[in-house]
Amino acid sequence: MKSIINSKVPEFKAQAFQINEFKTYTNKEIEGKWSVFFFYPADFTFVCPTELVDLGEKYEELKNMGVEVLAVSTDTHFSHKAWHDSSDSIKKINYPMLADPTGFLSKAFGVYIEEEGLAFRGTFLIDPDGLIKLAEIHDNGIGRNADELIRKIQAAQFIRNHPGEVCPAKWKPGSQTLKPGLDLVGKI
Numbered sequence: 180m181k182s183i184i185n186s187k188v189p190e191f192k193a194q195a196f197q198i199n200e201f202k203t204y205t206n207k208e209i210e211g212k213w214s215v216f217f218f219y220p221a222d223f224t225f226v227c228p229t230e231l232v233d234l235g236e237k238y239e240e241l242k243n244m245g246v247e248v249l250a251v252s253t254d255t256h257f258s259h260k261a262w263h264d265s266s267d268s269i270k271k272i273n274y275p276m277l278a279d280p281t282g283f284l285s286k287a288f289g290v291y292i293e294e295e296g297l298a299f300r301g302t303f304l305i306d307p308d309g310l311i312k313l314a315e316i317h318d319n320g321i322g323r324n325a326d327e328l329i330r331k332i333q334a335a336q337f338i339r340n341h342p343g344e345v346c347p348a349k350w351k352p353g354s355q356t357l358k359p360g361l362d363l364v365g366k367i
Contacts, residue, residue: 182314183288183289183303183311183314184311184312184313184314185310185311185312186310186311187309187310187311188206188209188216188287188305188309188310188311189206189284189287190205190206191204191205191206191283191284191287192204192205193205193251193277193278193279193283193284194255194256194277194278195249195256195259195275195276195277195278196256196259196260196263196275196276196278197273197274197275197276198273199263201256201260202275204249204275204277206309208247209247209249209305209309210307210309211307212245212246212247212307213244213245213246213247213304213305213306213307213332213335213336214246214247214248214249214304214305215241215246215247215248215249215302215303215304215305215328215332216249216251216284216288216301216302216303216305217230217231217234217248217249217250217251217301217302218250218251218252218284218285218288218290218298218299218300218301218302218303219231219250219251219252219298219300220252220253220297220298220299220300220319221252221253221254221297222252222254222258222259222261222262223258223262223266226300226319226320226321226322227252228266228268228269229268229322230300230322230323230325231250231268231269231272232268232269232271232272233323233324233325234248234250234274234325234328235271235272235273235274236271236325237325237326237328237329238273238274240329241329241332244329244332244333244336245336246332247274248274248275249274249275249277250272250274250275250276250277251276251277251279251284251285251298252276252277252278252279252297252298253279253280253282253285253291253296253297253298254278254279254280255278255280256276256277256278258278259276259278263276279298282296282298285298285301288301288303288314289301289314289316290316297319299316299317299318299319300316300317300318300319300321300322300323301314301315301316301317302314302315302316302323302328303315304331304332304335306335306339312335313331313332313335330350330351333351333352334346334350337350337352337356341356343358343359344356344357344358345357345358345359347367
């Protein structure tokens, strides 16, 4: 299996629902920016709204970090709107919800479940160069945590801005980093 890390996001065009509007998103919208592709199985489900709301509660913080969030499922943009209109939880979502009814994006990111036509829970952090820097895929019964995602984004942004340094386990902004080298071998 080939790793998706440091691969380029494919060219894409997708319809989306965002704040009572239908929009078209392409790879051009994320060029030069940090972005998170947040795949989930389907609208009108059980774990999905808990994750989308959790991420929605962190959306302003993520935007302040220069990160755009793109939720993606194999539903249509019409389904996204219907879910928004019928769910008090989903009404709180302000980030775009991309429609992937053909599974193109889900397949490109390696989260598509052929026999179900759905996606696994996949979280991908894209850097401003369009390269995937974080790939995390969960079985559909396991929900994600936006706080942990933010910590990982902070680490990715830190190492991009501080070449030669790396972030150890549980690193948070302001914590000590490491500078890999011969002097550290066997000392940690």
